[in-house]
Amino acid sequence: MDVQAFQSLYQRIRNELGRVVVGHSEVVEGVLLAVLCGGHVLLEGVPGVGKTLLVKALARVLSLKFSRIQFTPDLMPADVVGTNVLVQDPGGRRTLTFQRGPIFSQIVLADEINRATPKTQSALLEAMQEYAVTVAGVSYPLERPFFVLATQNPIEMEGTYPLPEAQLDRFLFKLRVPFPDAESVVQILERTTSSELPEAQPVTDAQTVLRMQALVREVLAAPHVHAYVARLVEATHPQGPRPARAAKRWVRYGASPRGAQALLLGAKARALVCGRAHASTEDVRAVALPALRHRLLLNFEAEAEGVDVDQLIREVVEEVPEVTVAPAGF
Amino acid sequence: MRPELLVETARRRLAWQRALQAAETAALGVMAAGLAAQVGTLMLPYSIRPEAVFATATAAALLLALAVRLGAARNAWEAAHWLDWRCGLQDRLATYLAIRSGVRSQLMDHFLQDVQRAVQHVQLRSAIPLRPLRFRALLAVAGGLVAWDLLVSGATLPNTPARRVAEVVRQEGRRLQELAEQWEQEARTRGLRETLKSAQSVHTVGGALASPRATAELARQHLSRLTAELRQARARLQARAREQGVTGPGGVQLPPEVAKAMERELNRLGRALEEVALSAAQAEHLRRMLGQLEANAPLHPRSPIRKALQEAQRGLGQHDRVRAREGVLRAQEAFRELARLLQEENALATHQQEVEASGLSIHQALQPGGDPEAAQERPVSYPAMPRQRAGAPASRGDPEAWLEEGSQYGLGPGTGHLSDKMGSPTPRLQGQRRHEQLHGDVGEGKVYAGRLEGPGLVAPPRTRLAAVSPRVVRQADEAVRAQRVPAPYREWVLRYFTRLQR
Numbered sequence: 001m002d003v004q005a006f007q008s009l010y011q012r013i014r015n016e017l018g019r020v021v022v023g024h025s026e027v028v029e030g031v032l033l034a035v036l037c038g039g040h041v042l043l044e045g046v047p048g049v050g051k052t053l054l055v056k057a058l059a060r061v062l063s064l065k066f067s068r069i070q071f072t073p074d075l076m077p078a079d080v081v082g083t084n085v086l087v088q089d090p091g092g093r094r095t096l097t098f099q100r101g102p103i104f105s106q107i108v109l110a111d112e113i114n115r116a117t118p119k120t121q122s123a124l125l126e127a128m129q130e131y132a133v134t135v136a137g138v139s140y141p142l143e144r145p146f147f148v149l150a151t152q153n154p155i156e157m158e159g160t161y162p163l164p165e166a167q168l169d170r171f172l173f174k175l176r177v178p179f180p181d182a183e184s185v186v187q188i189l190e191r192t193t194s195s196e197l198p199e200a201q202p203v204t205d206a207q208t209v210l211r212m213q214a215l216v217r218e219v220l221a222a223p224h225v226h227a228y229v230a231r232l233v234e235a236t237h238p239q240g241p242r243p244a245r246a247a248k249r250w251v252r253y254g255a256s257p258r259g260a261q262a263l264l265l266g267a268k269a270r271a272l273v274c275g276r277a278h279a280s281t282e283d284v285r286a287v288a289l290p291a292l293r294h295r296l297l298l299n300f301e302a303e304a305e306g307v308d309v310d311q312l313i314r315e316v317v318e319e320v321p322e323v324t325v326a327p328a329g330f
Numbered sequence: 331m332r333p334e335l336l337v338e339t340a341r342r343r344l345a346w347q348r349a350l351q352a353a354e355t356a357a358l359g360v361m362a363a364g365l366a367a368q369v370g371t372l373m374l375p376y377s378i379r380p381e382a383v384f385a386t387a388t389a390a391a392l393l394l395a396l397a398v399r400l401g402a403a404r405n406a407w408e409a410a411h412w413l414d415w416r417c418g419l420q421d422r423l424a425t426y427l428a429i430r431s432g433v434r435s436q437l438m439d440h441f442l443q444d445v446q447r448a449v450q451h452v453q454l455r456s457a458i459p460l461r462p463l464r465f466r467a468l469l470a471v472a473g474g475l476v477a478w479d480l481l482v483s484g485a486t487l488p489n490t491p492a493r494r495v496a497e498v499v500r501q502e503g504r505r506l507q508e509l510a511e512q513w514e515q516e517a518r519t520r521g522l523r524e525t526l527k528s529a530q531s532v533h534t535v536g537g538a539l540a541s542p543r544a545t546a547e548l549a550r551q552h553l554s555r556l557t558a559e560l561r562q563a564r565a566r567l568q569a570r571a572r573e574q575g576v577t578g579p580g581g582v583q584l585p586p587e588v589a590k591a592m593e594r595e596l597n598r599l600g601r602a603l604e605e606v607a608l609s610a611a612q613a614e615h616l617r618r619m620l621g622q623l624e625a626n627a628p629l630h631p632r633s634p635i636r637k638a639l640q641e642a643q644r645g646l647g648q649h650d651r652v653r654a655r656e657g658v659l660r661a662q663e664a665f666r667e668l669a670r671l672l673q674e675e676n677a678l679a680t681h682q683q684e685v686e687a688s689g690l691s692i693h694q695a696l697q698p699g700g701d702p703e704a705a706q707e708r709p710v711s712y713p714a715m716p717r718q719r720a721g722a723p724a725s726r727g728d729p730e731a732w733l734e735e736g737s738q739y740g741l742g743p744g745t746g747h748l749s750d751k752m753g754s755p756t757p758r759l760q761g762q763r764r765h766e767q768l769h770g771d772v773g774e775g776k777v778y779a780g781r782l783e784g785p786g787l788v789a790p791p792r793t794r795l796a797a798v799s800p801r802v803v804r805q806a807d808e809a810v811r812a813q814r815v816p817a818p819y820r821e822w823v824l825r826y827f828t829r830l831q832r
Contacts, residue, residue: 003440223428224411
């Protein structure tokens with residue numbers, strides 16, 4: 001697969017999703033970038049804005065197995081990963097057989113993930129990081145490609161369990177799904193209240209998605225882009241040597257190295273989507289918000305002041321200059 | 331164009347652009363500072379010329395441009411980064427420089443082709459323009475400097491040091507004008523052409539200083555130029571006086587009393603030689619008198635006066651009265667020329683002294699601890715003509731004393747008396763005099779001047795008006811100049827009025 005083929009295929013996927021999902025172009029592109037990077041996505045938005053529809057359509061367009069898990073307070077880890085059940089064969093012999101849970105899919109929609117207990121939430125950790133689950137000492141690999149797209153409601157906080165930082169860090173992007181504008185709502189009404197509901201058609205398959213992911217990792221990135229990513233992540237750390245002013249004031253703990261990886265991978269995917277074989281600092285800036293917004297731990301003062309983390313990241317990006325001094329080797 | 335070549339060209343162009351911008355910044359900064367300094371002349375007593383500001387700005391711009399060009403060499407990566415940013419190349423060139431020698435792959439080939447396509451559209455002239463970016467600001471500031479100099483320069487705010495110094499300058503200008511008018515009248519009366527010319531120059535400078543826009547710097551320039559001119563004119567006169575016979579390298583050394591005595595002696599000899607018949611004893615007596623006069627005259631051996639006197643002696647020795655009389659007449663003529671030169675030189679020395687005094691007064695007013703009011707109150711001096719040299723004895727009572735003293739004349743204490751005082755003493759003005767006492771060593775401390783204020787007294791003139799009226803002399807000058815006097819008689823007419831003046 002070359003750059004043109006990649007770009008063409010991406011555009012077809014994008015158009016097919018656009019037939020079903022009205023508006024939310026930024027969210028759709030963010031989800032697709034994450035898919036191309038092989039990362040997981042945390043979708044944050046109020047109910048009814050099309051999160052589940054987007055994930056379902058994506059699974060269909062990419063011809064991937066889809067499962068949906070509705071996270072509730074009484075959901076148990078076994079309900080997610082599966083469990084060993086006692087099975088009696090016709091001969092009367094009883095054996096323990098592993099009953100696969102809904103995690104054994106390729107696109108898993110973890111709906112309202114913050115409603116489940118931390119114990120259940122952490123059941124996703126191994127799957128997201130290792131692409132495998134272990135039950136009773138036996139490890140079961142997951143089929144690739146594997147994506148977790150979790151959703152959470154930012155309004156109803158009562159009876160919820162905020163995701164721990166370790167789990168948040170495992171999401172490549174966190175995307176905010178805003179309420180659609182009036183024009184989009186009209187289009188939604190037109191499409192969903194008629195006799196024929198739009199349905200996405202498969203455009204590609206799992207193997208092609210894997211090849212696309214491999215191509216993303218081959219995108220060229222010069223040392224100054226690496227240095228810029230490192231500098232950007234470093235600037236989010238208030239205790240670091242060169243913190244940004246905003247980070248120094250509002251942030252308790254900055255982005256992790258995973259955040260830097262997310263930035264560079266996202267930049268590479270964006271470069272390919274734009275038809276380029278090299279990542280630029282502009283690509284890094286473009287993916288800074290979804291890659292960093294869930295990785296910054298705000299301090300008490302920021303929480304009290306209601307500081308918007310997106311604005312904070314914009315200020316950090318504005319403050320951090322591009323690498324104007326020649327890197328080593330020049 | 332290959333990307334490497336493009337980046338290298340951009341690197342050189344970028345270095346020049348930075349140098350140009352630095353020069354522009356330097357020039358703009360210096361000129362802005364100059365404009366601010368010009369505004370400051372409203373309050374502080376200093377002067378700033380736009381030419382000096384422009385010269386400084388140019389020098390600063392050149393120096394800074396050179397320093398930036400030589401010191402801050404741009405490397406290729408920075409040039410590539412700059413081109414990426416200016417031309418929207420999305421890090422293509424910077425990435426190219428970093429990974430051009432990497433492992434070839436499908437994406438690498440695509441990238442190299444992409445870079446080759448992108449650099450074809452790069453316009454270096456628009457990306458890195460080599461022209462001043464703030465040319466309008468430069469023009470505005472330069473225009474402000476010139477406009478200020480033309481329209482506002484010399485203006486001062488009330489109750490500021492600048493205003494006080496300006497008042498001193500104007501006062502000195504008025505003083506020089508008054509002096510110059512007096513000198514002009516005297517020069518016309520005495521027929522001193524060089525003095526008249528000098529007085530007119532002083533008058534012109536005084537007018538420039540008295541103008542409302544005159545600055546201390548302008549005054550300094552005028553006064554310096556005038557002083558130099560006076561010095562040159564005096565040097566010319568001294569050279570001519572030396573040609574006429576006066577000795578001494580430092581200037582004229584013929585005191586006025588000596589000159590009067592010599593003139594009187596020459597006149598007496600001339601009258602004696604006019605007699606038709608001279609006895610041998612009379613001729614011998616006259617020859618001895620001529621010899622004594624020639625021997626004691628403070629003139630060098632090549633002096634035309636001395637030669638004429640020697641010729642007259644030889645004439646008397648050969649009993650040739652006519653030859654002797656012609657010699658004495660030539661000596662008289664040469665002596666008159668010498669006396670005129672000495673008068674001119676003395677007058678110019680006085681002019682120079684007053685001009686330098688004005689310069690000193692303005693200079694004192696400009697000093698940080700200076701007292702402009704004290705400078706304003708400086709008493710105006712009007713030195714007498716001809717000037718008395720320092721150390722010269724006031725031996726008015728014995729004009730022939732120089733004959734005995736010879737070259738030692740003027741080195742001893744004075745023994746004269748006031749025999750030329752005219753009439754009774756002038757009635758004193760009825761006024762209040764403020765007495766001041768001076769303390770400290772000579773040459774140190776402040777100089778205090780008393781001011782005498784009182785009503786003027788009406789008194790009859792002691793000298794006939796016609797004898798000193800410059801109007802008469804001026805009318806004679808104009809008549810001669812208008813050619814109403816026949817050309818052969820002009821010299822005689824002028825000589826007549828000159829004698830009348832004396």
